[in-house]
Amino acid sequence: MSKNNAFQRATDAPALPTRTIKFILYCLANFHGWIVLIALLETGQAAGSILVPYAIKAIMDGVTQGATVSMLERLQGPLLLLAGLNVAEIIFSRASGALLIIMGPRLRQRTSKALYAYLQYHSPRYFGSHFAGALAHRISETAMSVNHTVWSVLFDFWPILITFAVSIALLLNVHQGLGLAVAGWVFAYVSLSYWLATRCQPYAQSYAATRSQVNGKMVDSVTNILNAKLFARLKFERDYLDGFLETEVQAARRTFWYMERVRWFQFIAAALLKVGTVYYALMLWDSGLIGVGDFTMSVGLALLVISDARNLTRRFLEFFEYVGNIANGLDTIVQPHEIVDVAGALPLQITQGRIEFRNICFGYDPQRPVFDNLNVVIEPGQRVGLVGFSGSGKSTFVGLMLRNFEPQSGQILIDGMDIQQVLQDSLHEQVSLIPQDPSLFHRSLKENIAYGRVDVDDAAIQKAAKMAHADDFIDAMPEGYASLVGERGVKLSGGQRQRIAIARVMLKDAPILILDEATSSLDSVTEKTIQENLDRAMGCKTVIAIAHRLSTIAHLDRILVFDQGRIVEDGGHEQLLAQQGFYHRLWTMQAGGFLPEEAS
Numbered sequence: 001m002s003k004n005n006a007f008q009r010a011t012d013a014p015a016l017p018t019r020t021i022k023f024i025l026y027c028l029a030n031f032h033g034w035i036v037l038i039a040l041l042e043t044g045q046a047a048g049s050i051l052v053p054y055a056i057k058a059i060m061d062g063v064t065q066g067a068t069v070s071m072l073e074r075l076q077g078p079l080l081l082l083a084g085l086n087v088a089e090i091i092f093s094r095a096s097g098a099l100l101i102i103m104g105p106r107l108r109q110r111t112s113k114a115l116y117a118y119l120q121y122h123s124p125r126y127f128g129s130h131f132a133g134a135l136a137h138r139i140s141e142t143a144m145s146v147n148h149t150v151w152s153v154l155f156d157f158w159p160i161l162i163t164f165a166v167s168i169a170l171l172l173n174v175h176q177g178l179g180l181a182v183a184g185w186v187f188a189y190v191s192l193s194y195w196l197a198t199r200c201q202p203y204a205q206s207y208a209a210t211r212s213q214v215n216g217k218m219v220d221s222v223t224n225i226l227n228a229k230l231f232a233r234l235k236f237e238r239d240y241l242d243g244f245l246e247t248e249v250q251a252a253r254r255t256f257w258y259m260e261r262v263r264w265f266q267f268i269a270a271a272l273l274k275v276g277t278v279y280y281a282l283m284l285w286d287s288g289l290i291g292v293g294d295f296t297m298s299v300g301l302a303l304l305v306i307s308d309a310r311n312l313t314r315r316f317l318e319f320f321e322y323v324g325n326i327a328n329g330l331d332t333i334v335q336p337h338e339i340v341d342v343a344g345a346l347p348l349q350i351t352q353g354r355i356e357f358r359n360i361c362f363g364y365d366p367q368r369p370v371f372d373n374l375n376v377v378i379e380p381g382q383r384v385g386l387v388g389f390s391g392s393g394k395s396t397f398v399g400l401m402l403r404n405f406e407p408q409s410g411q412i413l414i415d416g417m418d419i420q421q422v423l424q425d426s427l428h429e430q431v432s433l434i435p436q437d438p439s440l441f442h443r444s445l446k447e448n449i450a451y452g453r454v455d456v457d458d459a460a461i462q463k464a465a466k467m468a469h470a471d472d473f474i475d476a477m478p479e480g481y482a483s484l485v486g487e488r489g490v491k492l493s494g495g496q497r498q499r500i501a502i503a504r505v506m507l508k509d510a511p512i513l514i515l516d517e518a519t520s521s522l523d524s525v526t527e528k529t530i531q532e533n534l535d536r537a538m539g540c541k542t543v544i545a546i547a548h549r550l551s552t553i554a555h556l557d558r559i560l561v562f563d564q565g566r567i568v569e570d571g572g573h574e575q576l577l578a579q580q581g582f583y584h585r586l587w588t589m590q591a592g593g594f595l596p597e598e599a600s
């Protein structure tokens, strides 16, 4: 096991970097050409718009020059330049817009795809401690932020840089003092904007955190709206949410007040530059150091610089937010995978179906072990029932067999192969589970039943449904096998959902079958019929069946009685009854019905 490695990643998962910048570069890997092209077009566009004041200067110079030739002739060049610049600006900016349309969605797709592919290989423990909705949201948020970060650089910062550089160059050409003064202003303005953005970031972050907290509360409340109704607490929920909405108002105001202060700074700085440039250029013109054309150009450039510099703080702030979103997304999703295939893992080959737990120690929390040195062998083709009180470790036992969790020590062997050393896919292809609380895809019944097998025809699907006694209710549905089942299967009754899960597993037909309370939601009549079909489907498979209703497992070859993670009794039904122990007590108390809730 590579457990001690710093970062463990499933071999089939994409090698995503954990650092934000590296991750962005990873996402951009296929798009280098596009980026360069967009940057070039943006350069052209920015240069085009910044040269407009230059063309106007040329026109002004032409207008004020002595009239040796006709005005139109004098102005032909500058006018053509002005028209050309405008056309160039339009073409360049729309061309980069078109590239954005082609590349943007692809980039987002690539990011989402990579994150989802990485997420798939996380362990059940990971999914147990993260909300599905929150993870899906994280993926889309991260993908969107990658796009926004790249756009910020390409469409905001880069053109601004060009504008500043070209204007300063033009002004330096007019008069060095004027150029240096504007350069000084730009430097001070950018540094201050950046500094203000860093100062504002904590406010913006706490505002974002409040928003997402309020959103979480809202989702929880909407999810439980039926509960609220049943307990006549609708008004209570409104008031409860209102408290959180109020905190959002406060956080929003704090951020916006800060932004308002920043705007004061921007307006004052802009006014200074405007007035300063006009004054300085006037002085220069007055002393005959520059012409009237240079004067107009300088003022025009100052105005352009101001319009580009406006909102720079907000742009920095947004940029920080996008980068922060990406960092959060990576922090949640790009964690080491807990359970991975070892290097050189072989496919599991089940020929007999012998299962052995050897010295297994396991606890979800290692401090509180569920199993302490558990040893048990299940022979090929044996049909074993697991019984015991709620929480005694039955589901954990089968969870370990499916490698949902890694034992802290010990081995689980199937046909002599350690399941930690085989490919997980091969394990899951050959061990079927009907879980305690089956969940279905919000897809058609047909797709749900056929899930374990890629190439099956309708006849096979219907046969499996019949075996699981699901055919009657499916046929009665308006859309039959094409009916959708709702999120996780909520549009079906518990028993119907369970029967679809049984049909799905019957179709999969794997050599080892695990039933965790597979028929617990069914009425006794349906259960009895399905039980017979299940028994037939078991054939010579190795079967592990967990049941609270002892009558459903009494006929199996062997019964293991669990108590607080230990197997306290082991044997056939008659044999255990004869022992007059734990099982006997359960059996007599239950009298063929259910287990009592607690030991008495």
Ligand SMILES: Nc1ncnc2c1ncn2[C@@H]1O[C@H](COP(=O)(O)OP(=O)(O)OP(=O)(O)O)[C@@H](O)[C@H]1O
Binding pocket: 128, 364, 365, 370, 388, 389, 390, 391, 392, 393, 394, 395, 396, 397, 436
């Ligand atoms: N995902 C989990 N994280 C932490 N502890 C868990 C988790 N699942 C189960 N446990 C704990 O492990 C112990 C064994 O639980 P397990 O689900 O195996 O019981 P069980 O015998 O299947 O019970 P039931 O008959 O109610 O299904 C319990 O104390 C339970 O609280």
Ligand SMILES: [Mg+2]
Binding pocket: 394, 395, 396, 436, 516
């Ligand atoms: Mg259980």
